[in-house]
Amino acid sequence: MSNERILLVEDDPNLGDILKEYLGVKGYEVTLCRDGEEGWASYKKEYFQLCILDVMMPKKDGFTLGKEIRKVEENIPIIYLTAKNLKEDVIQGFRIGADDYITKPFSMEELLLRIGAILRRTKARGERTALKTYSFGSFVLHYDTQQLEGPDGMHKLTSKENELLRLLAASMNETVSRSFALKQIWGDDSYFNARSMDVYLSKIRKLLKGDNGVQIVTLHGEGFKLVAN
CATH class of the missing domain: 1.10.10.10 (Winged helix-like DNA-binding domain superfamily/Winged helix DNA-binding domain)
Structure with a gap:
């Protein structure tokens, strides 16, 4: 069992519940939030090794939430989920520091492999660094x-x-x-x-x-x- 903690922020109730259950079975501890504001509140209360953020969300979108998280931890891994496949969205995601970008619909197995790869790279780099x-x-x-x-x-x-x-x-x-x-x-x-x-x-x-x-x-x-x- 991995025991890594993941912050999952997804406003689609069905997808959010499915992802949380699937990743939980695979050994991850997942905190599920339904919008960006709830996600930011949870982030400040708990410690996470990785964040999975939906781009289009009510109250606060995923890009805005990602920028706020980056102010606290510069190198925490972030994966963005989106229903869009626009080049501009992908570029914006990587510009603000996305570690990966997955377009819906996607396979659970693919997401799991990407999470594993990112966490291995994070461990190889050592502890995450903060702003100077x-x-x-x-x-x-x-x-x-x-x-x-x-x-x-x-x-x-x-x-x-x-x-x-x-x-x-x-x-x-x-x-x-x-x-x-x-x-x-x-x-x-x-x-x-x-x-x-x-x-x-x-x-x-x-x-x-x-x-x-x-x-x-x-x-x-x-x-x-x-x-x-």
């Missing part, structure tokens, strides 16, 4: 060097501070759930890891005091978000 810099207010996070540049100079961050601040900056002004952050950075959302994360959040808040327009807001029962005017 994030700007918010008067701060710039240099993710690759683990440094925070602000009004009072440059601060060296610990690896956990760096990862946590990157996660918040990538979802600027949007809520990041505690469970999602813990699973992304600590590997699980245990009580002890949650207490550890609170300590790191406190340290990051102190580093952000140089700009009154930037703050980390805690939303009890939901999570927290980085707010910048």
Whole structure:
């Protein structure tokens, strides 16, 4: 069994249910969402190894959702599903970073083979990489060097501070759930890891005091978000 987690966003209820059941039988853990907004909400709450996004969806289309996901994780594999066969759609999909593009109708076996090939390439490349810099207010996070540049100079961050601040900056002004952050950075959302994360959040808040327009807001029962005017 593979145990890889897949985010499937498909507004066709029949196809969505069939894909989820089929991939589940093949060993994948699949979260099925019916539109782009639901898909984005699920992405921020859980950790996924691959995303399968329908292009034409209500509320938020697959290309828009893919761009938002890319802001958080630059190299997470994305497969686009579409009923169209237009060259322009294919080009747009690959331009924004699609790993593959499948036109409906397609065989389940073909999709399964493509998923396997993409995940093998991802593992061969090693861990997915994030963007190198994030700007918010008067701060710039240099993710690759683990440094925070602000009004009072440059601060060296610990690896956990760096990862946590990157996660918040990538979802600027949007809520990041505690469970999602813990699973992304600590590997699980245990009580002890949650207490550890609170300590790191406190340290990051102190580093952000140089700009009154930037703050980390805690939303009890939901999570927290980085707010910048």
